[in-house]
Amino acid sequence: MGKGGQSHEENMAAWLVGINTLKIQPFKLPPLGPHDVKVRMKAVGICGSDVHFLKTLRLADFVVKEPMVIGHECAGIIEEVGSEVKNLVPGDRVALEPGISCWRCNLCKEGRYNLCDEMKFFATPPVHGSLARQVVHPADLCFKLPDNLSLEEGAMCEPLSVAVHACRRADIGPETNVLIMGAGPIGLVTILAARAFGAPRIVIVDVDEHRLSVAKDLGADGVVKVSTNMQDIPEEVEKICEVMGAAVHVSFDCAGFNKTMSTALTATRAGGRVCLVGLGHNEMTVPLTPAAAREVDIIGIFRYKNTWPLCIELLRSGKIDVKPLITHRFGFSQEEVEEAFETSARGGNAIKSSSGRLTRESGIIGVALGVTNPLVVGWWRSPKDGTVHCATKGQAERVHLPARQWKQTL
Amino acid sequence: MGKGGNSHEEEEENMAAWLVGLNTLKIQPFKLPPLGPHDVRVRMKAVGICGSDVHYLKTLRCADFVVKEPMVIGHECAGIIEEVGSEVKHLVPGDRVALEPGISCWRCDLCKDGRYNLCPEMKFFATPPVHGSLAHQVVHPADLCFKLPDNVSLEEGAMCEPLSVGVHACRRANVGPETNVLVMGAGPIGLVTMLAARAFGAPRIVIVDVDDNRLSVAKNLGADGIIKVSTNIQDVPEEVERICKEMEARVDVCFDCAGFNKTMTTALSATRAGGKVCLVGMGHNEMTVPLTPAAAREVDVIGIFRYRNTWPLCIEFIRSGKIDVKPLITHRFGFSQKEVEEAFETSAGGGSAIKVMFNL
Numbered sequence: 001m002g003k004g005g006q007s008h009e010e011n012m013a014a015w016l017v018g019i020n021t022l023k024i025q026p027f028k029l030p031p032l033g034p035h036d037v038k039v040r041m042k043a044v045g046i047c048g049s050d051v052h053f054l055k056t057l058r059l060a061d062f063v064v065k066e067p068m069v070i071g072h073e074c075a076g077i078i079e080e081v082g083s084e085v086k087n088l089v090p091g092d093r094v095a096l097e098p099g100i101s102c103w104r105c106n107l108c109k110e111g112r113y114n115l116c117d118e119m120k121f122f123a124t125p126p127v128h129g130s131l132a133r134q135v136v137h138p139a140d141l142c143f144k145l146p147d148n149l150s151l152e153e154g155a156m157c158e159p160l161s162v163a164v165h166a167c168r169r170a171d172i173g174p175e176t177n178v179l180i181m182g183a184g185p186i187g188l189v190t191i192l193a194a195r196a197f198g199a200p201r202i203v204i205v206d207v208d209e210h211r212l213s214v215a216k217d218l219g220a221d222g223v224v225k226v227s228t229n230m231q232d233i234p235e236e237v238e239k240i241c242e243v244m245g246a247a248v249h250v251s252f253d254c255a256g257f258n259k260t261m262s263t264a265l266t267a268t269r270a271g272g273r274v275c276l277v278g279l280g281h282n283e284m285t286v287p288l289t290p291a292a293a294r295e296v297d298i299i300g301i302f303r304y305k306n307t308w309p310l311c312i313e314l315l316r317s318g319k320i321d322v323k324p325l326i327t328h329r330f331g332f333s334q335e336e337v338e339e340a341f342e343t344s345a346r347g348g349n350a351i352k353s354s355s356g357r358l359t360r361e362s363g364i365i366g367v368a369l370g371v372t373n374p375l376v377v378g379w380w381r382s383p384k385d386g387t388v389h390c391a392t393k394g395q396a397e398r399v400h401l402p403a404r405q406w407k408q409t410l
Numbered sequence: 411m412g413k414g415g416n417s418h419e420e421e422e423e424n425m426a427a428w429l430v431g432l433n434t435l436k437i438q439p440f441k442l443p444p445l446g447p448h449d450v451r452v453r454m455k456a457v458g459i460c461g462s463d464v465h466y467l468k469t470l471r472c473a474d475f476v477v478k479e480p481m482v483i484g485h486e487c488a489g490i491i492e493e494v495g496s497e498v499k500h501l502v503p504g505d506r507v508a509l510e511p512g513i514s515c516w517r518c519d520l521c522k523d524g525r526y527n528l529c530p531e532m533k534f535f536a537t538p539p540v541h542g543s544l545a546h547q548v549v550h551p552a553d554l555c556f557k558l559p560d561n562v563s564l565e566e567g568a569m570c571e572p573l574s575v576g577v578h579a580c581r582r583a584n585v586g587p588e589t590n591v592l593v594m595g596a597g598p599i600g601l602v603t604m605l606a607a608r609a610f611g612a613p614r615i616v617i618v619d620v621d622d623n624r625l626s627v628a629k630n631l632g633a634d635g636i637i638k639v640s641t642n643i644q645d646v647p648e649e650v651e652r653i654c655k656e657m658e659a660r661v662d663v664c665f666d667c668a669g670f671n672k673t674m675t676t677a678l679s680a681t682r683a684g685g686k687v688c689l690v691g692m693g694h695n696e697m698t699v700p701l702t703p704a705a706a707r708e709v710d711v712i713g714i715f716r717y718r719n720t721w722p723l724c725i726e727f728i729r730s731g732k733i734d735v736k737p738l739i740t741h742r743f744g745f746s747q748k749e750v751e752e753a754f755e756t757s758a759g760g761g762s763a764i765k766v767m768f769n770l
Contacts, residue, residue: 112683114708115683115707280702283700284700285697286696286697287697289669289693289694292714292715293473295712298705298710300708302705
């Protein structure tokens with residue numbers, strides 16, 4: 001029997017029920033175990049993987065075979081705690097680490113629990129996600145937020161964790177000059193994490209100028225516009241080294257394509273490391289041998305482990321500010337959920353947008369994030385009066401347009 | 411002025427095996443540079459042939475290195491000190507030594523960091539334009555000459571060079587008593603890697619190859635399991651299954667000592683989550699491999715280029731008997747025009763030839 005809790009309303013969630021089809025439907029919660037908590041969701045971000053599942057019902061070897069609740073980047077307020085839970089009470093504001101490991105296998109016991117075969121992860125089929133009013137989750141995966149951190153920032157801990165994990169595995173420090181391939185959401189959080197780990201110089205590349213200017217605003221020392229053309233690699237590597245003004249010690253490929261990996265392997269200095277963070281194509285054709293012959297190692301990144309406390313501390317102390325990444329906000333209604341995902345699926349400048357804030361309707365907001373196709377999306381609806389605001393390079397201008405009309409002009 | 415050495419009247423003309431054109435070796439005079447204060451002059455006694463020597467012979471190039479003018483071949487060597495420079499304290503004429511081929515600059519960041527094998531100014535025997543050591547005598551820095559204990563032969567001294575590649579790879583891959591090892595390719599490098607892995611404590615070692623003979627040599631050298639594989643990329647899933655069965659455990663570290671799409675693909679698929687794949691073999695420039703699924707299991711790819719600080723350890727392994735390289739020496743030749751040509755043909759022919767050794 002749990003402690004705390006409100007009178008029981010029907011729990012609702014955003015379900016992936018078919019290709020490109022999301023439906024807000026009832027979501028029956030499991031009973032509260034002694035080590036579990038019940039969390040009222042307040043902020044949920046949308047990740048590229050969520051969009052991918054929506055569009056294709058699959059991701060790598062994971063296949064959506066039956067309706068599944070979407071979403072995994074989340075934060076909320078504790079409503080009820082299991083009988084054995086000591087460190088949390090109802091009312092606590094927490095950020096959630098999505099994945100539940102088995103804690104019995106060798107990998108878990110070694111601490112590499114992110115690689116657990118039995119991992120149960122929000123919105124990786126067949127495990128339901130967290131774009132819902134409430135979820136039940138192990139208390140040890142709920143991390144209390146300090147007073148000066150918002151729930152939106154709490155939800156941002158999830159993408160930020162990918163970057164923090166990558167910086168740890170790549171051993172970023174005050175002597176590692178960093179190159180980042182791709183200024184999408186993951187590339188951008190990687191800038192922030194690398195800086196927090198002490199990287200002295202950070203250069204980021206992308207095909208899109210708008211993303212590069214966002215990256216510059218977030219603190220990149222240099223930006224380089226690159227092409228999708230393999231032939232341009234030698235010239236681009238030269239530009240990169242010029243802009244870096246020094247050797248590239250570590251490269252993060254946050255896109256994960258032949259071109260980006262080839263550029264990374266070529267641009268990184270002998271004895272350096274290339275971190276493959278982005279999961280693009282299954283098979284890749286890259287100049288592996290010349291890289292190996294310079295002892296440039298390739299480090300794989302899969303999600304994260306033991307990153308929430310550090311992310312929270314980096315945010316609390318102001319060493320990292322994720323708020324500029326939050327550019328779009330939506331409410332939790334059938335229409336808005338569809339709009340949010342539709343917006344992101346149309347593609348875009350993939351400015352990382354995430355998080356949630358209370359709307360007039362409910363407490364949940366999802367965020368659209370373009371991953372697969374370029375899309376210029378810079379609007380959000382004010383929760384106060386429903387007017388649409390245009391966000392361009394972080395500036396908001398009020399535009400009195402009905403939402404649908406605004407979409408057509410884009 | 412150096413110490414020791416023959417009187418000038420007795421100075422014979424130094425001869426070496428020169429690569430003078432495609433597939434053309436000639437024994438010709440090789441004028442030695444003057445002996446610096448920190449150098450030694452070594453009379454070569456044992457020189458092994460490496461795949462890279464053969465590659466230069468056959469193509470006059472290796473990766474970005476191109477033979478533009480005649481070059482002395484050979485780099486796996488050991489010999490006897492004949493003369494020492496004025497500042498040399500730890501060696502005297504008569505000492506038997508194994509030579510580490512590469513002279514680094516010791517001024518750049520990489521050298522000062524200890525990763526001197528990656529020095530951009532590296533001068534390495536038989537990597538153009540630096541002359542090799544298949545010669546009567548060479549001049550070399552004394553600090554790159556390692557004294558051999560009495561129970562280690564000069565041939566075993568020369569074997570320290572290929573063995574060093576295996577040792578360096580085992581260090582970078584962190585092989586120890588808990589790492590089950592898979593080796594792709596049972597050629598000379600696969601075999602020394604297997605010997606090194608065992609010396610580092612690897613509990614189980616499985617080796618794969620397309621050739622039955624090589625596999626049986628590997629078995630005799632102590633492989634726990636051997637698997638015959640194909641060159642057909644479609645066979646990867648089935649071969650991975652057989653490998654895991656033969657290992658009876660997970661593959662923690664895999665050494666690709668061949669360096670082809672098929673071997674790398676198999677390695678990346680067979681290695682457990684969180685494990686490491688060491689790319690030792692240098693096959694093709696560009697490779698097409700399932701990199702993403704491997705990265706998504708945090709299987710890291712570790713590059714290996716030659717070695718660093720390996721001679722003392724190799725010599726100790728051989729001295730103590732922890733490693734026995736003698737079975738790898740399958741063919742021996744003398745140093746004459748005819749034998750040099752025959753030796754390289756034998757080495758290039760593969761088959762039962764593992765290490766072809768010159769005795770000078």
